[in-house]
Amino acid sequence: MSQSIRADFPILDRQAHGEPLVYLDSAATTQKPQAVIDAVSGYYETMNANVHRAAHALADEATQAFEAAREKVRAFINAPTREQVIFTRGTTESINLVANALSQRLSPGDEILITRLEHHSNIVPWQMLAQRSGATLVACDITDNGDIDLEDFARRLNDKTRVVAINHVSNALGTVNPVETLIGQAHAVGAVVLIDGAQASAHLPLDMVSLDCDFYAFSSHKMFGPTGIGVLYGKRDLLEALPPWQGGGEMIEHVTMEHTTYNVLPYKFEAGTPNISGAVGLGAAVDYLTSIPQADLVAQEDRLVQLAVSELKQMPGVRLVGEPERRLSVISFLVDGAHPNDIGTLMDRQGIAVRTGHHCTMPLMERLGTPGTVRASFSLYNSQDDVDRFVAGIRKAQSFV
Amino acid sequence: MTEGITELDAIRESFEFFDAWEDKYRFVIDLGKDLPSLPDHQRVEDNLVRGCQSQVWLVVGDGPDGSLQLSIDSDAHIVRGLIAIVLAAFDGRTPEDILGFDIEALFAELDLLSHLSQTRGNGLRAMVARIRSVAEARLASSDRG
Numbered sequence: 023m024s025q026s027i028r029a030d031f032p033i034l035d036r037q038a039h040g041e042p043l044v045y046l047d048s049a050a051t052t053q054k055p056q057a058v059i060d061a062v063s064g065y066y067e068t069m070n071a072n073v074h075r076a077a078h079a080l081a082d083e084a085t086q087a088f089e090a091a092r093e094k095v096r097a098f099i100n101a102p103t104r105e106q107v108i109f110t111r112g113t114t115e116s117i118n119l120v121a122n123a124l125s126q127r128l129s130p131g132d133e134i135l136i137t138r139l140e141h142h143s144n145i146v147p148w149q150m151l152a153q154r155s156g157a158t159l160v161a162c163d164i165t166d167n168g169d170i171d172l173e174d175f176a177r178r179l180n181d182k183t184r185v186v187a188i189n190h191v192s193n194a195l196g197t198v199n200p201v202e203t204l205i206g207q208a209h210a211v212g213a214v215v216l217i218d219g220a221q222a223s224a225h226l227p228l229d230m231v232s233l234d235c236d237f238y239a240f241s242s243h244k245m246f247g248p249t250g251i252g253v254l255y256g257k258r259d260l261l262e263a264l265p266p267w268q269g270g271g272e273m274i275e276h277v278t279m280e281h282t283t284y285n286v287l288p289y290k291f292e293a294g295t296p297n298i299s300g301a302v303g304l305g306a307a308v309d310y311l312t313s314i315p316q317a318d319l320v321a322q323e324d325r326l327v328q329l330a331v332s333e334l335k336q337m338p339g340v341r342l343v344g345e346p347e348r349r350l351s352v353i354s355f356l357v358d359g360a361h362p363n364d365i366g367t368l369m370d371r372q373g374i375a376v377r378t379g380h381h382c383t384m385p386l387m388e389r390l391g392t393p394g395t396v397r398a399s400f401s402l403y404n405s406q407d408d409v410d411r412f413v414a415g416i417r418k419a420q421s422f423v
Numbered sequence: 424m425t426e427g428i429t430e431l432d433a434i435r436e437s438f439e440f441f442d443a444w445e446d447k448y449r450f451v452i453d454l455g456k457d458l459p460s461l462p463d464h465q466r467v468e469d470n471l472v473r474g475c476q477s478q479v480w481l482v483v484g485d486g487p488d489g490s491l492q493l494s495i496d497s498d499a500h501i502v503r504g505l506i507a508i509v510l511a512a513f514d515g516r517t518p519e520d521i522l523g524f525d526i527e528a529l530f531a532e533l534d535l536l537s538h539l540s541q542t543r544g545n546g547l548r549a550m551v552a553r554i555r556s557v558a559e560a561r562l563a564s565s566d567r568g
């Protein structure tokens with residue numbers, strides 16, 4: 023099973039510092055299967071043109087491929103209509119789009135509720151919105167294990183809360199958050215809910231209808247697709263009602279020097295020439311992901327992560343950071359007497375790619391009382407051998423310090 | 424000052440014998456272990472060198488004959504080792520000496536940067552840039568004075 027999956031990813035055959043590569047940084051970005059690489063180069067080799075504009079064969083084909091990718095994403099996340107799937111540059115741009123479009127709806131006294139577990143991408147746009155609108159940014163605490171403190175969340179939620187923004191899966195600790203429950207509670211006070219799904223889309227089945235969030239943001243490059251493209255899903259009535267964010271070509275219906283009428287969804291939010299090859303690549307990534315039986319995918323990955331977790335727990339001098347109730351893909355840890363960067367460098371020399379530092383979650387690191395961690399993140403192409411090399415790599419790194 | 428040269432020469436000599444990366448790293452980490460730490464009151468925000476992935480604190484004092492006395496510390500072992508090498512080149516030197524010293528050539532000779540990822544290499548450069556800018560400022564003010 024995993025052997026054939028591994029063979030789909032040509033980069034995994036390479037070496038790093040003369041050792042066979044062990045890639046454990048998929049939370050930063052996943053590697054790409056041959057099918058995605060072929061889709062992107064095939065697009066440029068056979069149909070490159072601008073979309074939605076010229077009336078010629080290539081433009082028609084490019085437009086069709088671009089819109090077919092949108093339909094694939096729609097089906098993948100079970101969004102009711104394709105108009106609710108907006109292409110952006112990625113999670114970060116999706117969140118900024120929403121935060122900007124909501125500007126006029128917030129005023130002093132209103133509250134925006136996030137958590138301590140957020141990526142900077144799901145903090146800073148809300149801080150900026152708070153500054154623009156006079157609203158207050160409120161952060162709900164987490165438990166020492168790295169779960170959202172549900173009591174604190176309920177306490178901080180009130181009828182002044184207008185926006186709630188939470189990650190689905192934490193990129194720093196791997197915590198899978200109970201977003202269904204939190205969305206229900208937020209809706210009960212009338213808040214609009216955005217879910218940052220950057221770390222979820224490659225691992226969890228997504229269903230926008232049953233999840234019932236107002237917005238969902240994710241990045242192609244974290245789910246086997248190209249960089250530079252991502253998605254914002256939104257509820258239709260909200261997307262219709264919100265003003266556009268960026269102005270330019272594509273997003274207009276009619277322009278005079280005095281006035282512009284805006285295009286329909288999804289184009290209203292897609293100013294300028296989109297990342298067409300990126301969308302085509304994302305479509306291929308969705309095809310690839312859906313071709314793998316979900317049960318196999320989750321089982322294999324979970325087994326490796328659990329194995330690595332139990333190995334780490336037995337290693338003297340190694341301390342897990344975060345022991346969430348439900349963990350996905352990510353393991354953060356510290357080695358006694360060593361800085362995470364020391365371990366990262368010593369692992370890198372052995373061909374093992376892990377990430378070290380604050381993982382764009384400085385408020386979380388502050389809460390956990392550490393400037394950073396070493397983070398290993400697993401994906402469907404990792405193997406038992408990767409876990410063995412990872413554990414041996416930590417042992418060796420420990421011997422240096 | 425001659426002591427400084429000896430120290431740097433000793434480092435250079437040791438590096439010549441290393442084939443395996445393991446040996447080089449063990450040596451660098453051991454250099455770091457011998458480096459004196461800054462007291463807590465100097466491990467503060469104001470002394471942080473920006474652009475480093477690990478925290479690096481730098482304090483500059485005045486030595487004899489216009490030389491600069493450098494104290495640098497970090498919370499990471501490998502970085503402390505690199506600091507020891509940087510100090511062997513720069514500590515106790517005059518601003519003129521510091522500005523005239525080709526540290527990039529030293530890094531190349533020791534084959535240090537190829538062992539560091541881009542971001543970590545940038546941190547080392549940020550440290551050197553900070554020392555050089557202090558040296559430049561001293562030179563400028565002594566010209567004026």
Ligand SMILES: Cc1ncc(COP(=O)(O)O)c(C=O)c1O
Pocket residue numbers: 049050111112113114115141143144189191192193218220221241382
């Ligand atoms: C939880 C989370 N949110 C947001 C982002 C930002 O994603 P991107 O850089 O693709 O916009 C990331 C990426 O690291 C993430 O892990």
